[in-house]
Amino acid sequence: MLRKETHFEICNLTGPRLLKVITVDEFIQKGLAVCAGEASFHDLLLWLPAATLQDDPQLLSLPVGGFLVPDALTTPTQDTLLVLHSPKEPDVVQPGDVVALTPNSTLVRVLYRRGSDSNLLFMTDRCNSLCLMCSQPPKDIDDHWHIEENLRLIDLMDPGEENLGISGGEPTLYRDGLLEILAKCKTVLPQKSLHVLSNGRLLKEPSWIEALAALQHPQLSWGIPLYADNATEHDHVVQAPGAFSETIQGLYNLARAKQIIEVRVVLSRLTTQRLPELAHYVFRNLPFVRHVALMGIESTGLARKHHEALWIDPLDYQEPLSQAVYFLANRGIPVSIYNLPLCLTPPHLSHFARQSISDWKNLFIDACQQCAAIEHCSGFFKSHTDRWQSRGIHPLSIEAFGAYARSAH
Incomplete structure (x- = not known):
């Protein structure tokens, strides 16, 4: 880290x-x-x-x-x-x-940071949702100053090809500032791909379609969370009545604007039971989605407060995870598993696992130090504690890692 x-x-x-x-x-x-x-x-x-x-x-x-x-x-x-x-x-x-x-x-x-794919333009601490597992609880403050800082930061970056994230809080709360930043990135950093993390709710406004279509950024993508195939469960996770409907409208508007869309699902006790149903929902109702990311939970922020409601050992959701992954993959929708150590990923799913945790908050615990897979594993978030540790954590031997590698082919 x-x-x-x-x-x-x-x-x-x-x-x-x-x-x-x-x-x-x-x-x-x-x-x-x-x-x-x-x-x-x-x-x-x-x-x-x-x-x-x-x-x-x-x-x-x-x-x-x-x-x-x-x-x-x-x-x-x-x-x-x-x-x-x-x-x-x-x-x-x-x-x-x-x-x-x-x-x-x-x-x-x-x-x-030069050469890093974890660089981020932070837009705001504000958010219009209050997700139970939010790693950075929102603040009700005026922090427009982040816009000017980001515009200046763009000028000083290297003109290389690293990925660049845009996040918050909820970036779309500062609509004009976000659009200005996206336009400047297109002009000043044309080689960099951009990935905006948003809950998608404010994108329900039709005016976004014209604005994003006019921008025509060739390497802009959006990561939008969807936590269930129904409003009741999704809205409970994000603690915002009506959020499911708004997010779905936002996703359709992004599609109309010809944007690259990733659906993100944080894996918790509240979301894993119906993962197969959610995969079916995405396939049938959101056929334009380019990627689905199934993500291990980050044990910080509001997640610590809601540990009892959220925590489930990854060993206990491997069946619905496998069903969801293969349903999507077999239908041509790219899918990845983020933030789960390889020792908690069944060998037959290992080729979907990614080294996904940003370098500045990535941690390998003592049990990882003798693991043959450490160079290929996502490891843990720096906020990791024993309270959030699976009973399945163990170092992989060279032979065991070889089985994972063979499964990837």
């Missing part, structure tokens, strides 16, 4: 900043081309190891926004220069990252 924030000693920070970390060689070879969009030298944070700085202190005269010393600072600097040094966890911030700094705080947040 690689954290997304750490503490530095910070000198001469006069205001909030978003900065792109680059090495001296990259500065010389690429300059501002290291950023995908509009940027100035003031947006660059030069990576200067203490030994390099000691050998060539004149590097501090380069016209950049600041300097990052990834170890202890041994060379005096000017009182006016922005300098970050002596990180608490040296591995957290690396060249290519985009970091956020706040005055009167030693915390440095990594908003973009």
Whole structure:
């Protein structure tokens, strides 16, 4: 697990900043081309190891926004220069990252990590649902400032091909800001595929069809949760009367706008019993869906409060999981299993399992350390505790992992 924030000693920070970390060689070879969009030298944070700085202190005269010393600072600097040094966890911030700094705080947040497929544009803490297993309970606040931060962040990213997520809260609550961000991504980051996580409820408004059709982003997809084949059970999970109907309308509007759609199902005691019926519902009523993700639960946020209602050992839902997976797969609908360790996945389902947990919240517990499958397994969320641990967790031997590998073919 690689954290997304750490503490530095910070000198001469006069205001909030978003900065792109680059090495001296990259500065010389690429300059501002290291950023995908509009940027100035003031947006660059030069990576200067203490030994390099000691050998060539004149590097501090380069016209950049600041300097990052990834170890202890041994060379005096000017009182006016922005300098970050002596990180608490040296591995957290690396060249290519985009970091956020706040005055009167030693915390440095990594908003973009070079080469990672777990980068995320966070839209809002607000949400119009209150899902029983929500990993990030919503807050009733005005946080429009995330829109401007994301628009600036897009400019400073690498122009590479990593995937980029957009999430919240509920991103569609800030409709205009979301559409502006999608349009800017299309212009500035055309190589990156975008995946928006939304409950789909506000997409019921027909005006979304025209807006998304006009956007014509070729690599934009939507992940929409559906927790049951009926309104009663879905609405109970999301704690919002009428949500099922609104979500279905939203899904149809996305289809009318020719969007790529993924249906997501969090696996819990409340959702696994009728998984086969839900698979039938998706096939018969949502034939335009491109992918179905069946996802192990993240044991944090509101899930901890509702442990008794939600927790079911994955060993106890393997039959309905198998039925749902094969029903969809045999009918040409791609399906994946997310967030479940391989030792909890029957060998005949192993080729549907994905390494799905974001790198900054991925954990492998002690029982995993001698497992032959650790390089191929999703592992656990960092919030994992014994309270949420299956009785089936065990390290796979080379022979056992071989059986999984053979099943994948």
